[in-house]
Amino acid sequence: MRKKGSAKPAYVRQPDAYIEERVLNAACYIAENGATVRETAKVLCVSKSTVHKDVSERLRMLNPALFNDVRRVLDINKAERHIRGGRATCRKYSKLALK
DSSP states (O other): OOOTTOSSOSSOOOOOHHHHHHHHHHHHHHHHHTOOHHHHHHHHTSOHHHHHHIIIIIHHHHOHHHHHHHHHHHHHHHHHHHHHHHHHHHHHHHHHHHO
16 A cells, blocks of 8 residues: 555565566576576576566575575676677677678
């Protein structure tokens, strides 16, 4: 129930069972496979934004230990991101040069 003039709800809504299951599936996939948010989104057929919100916000409330594991993987992925981007660019222009 909202108070008059309040922008935020007066209560905190608990996540639905489906959302909890999706959060845990995404987190387990990332932790087990060392996957990126993009890879996880593709496998689970949801958007990257959804996966990111699930593992960076919702997971912290549901399972703090798993959150720490996933955070480590995502930090590694973030540190390596510029290398993957450079390799992709190299492959792109190598293919163009062969044409």
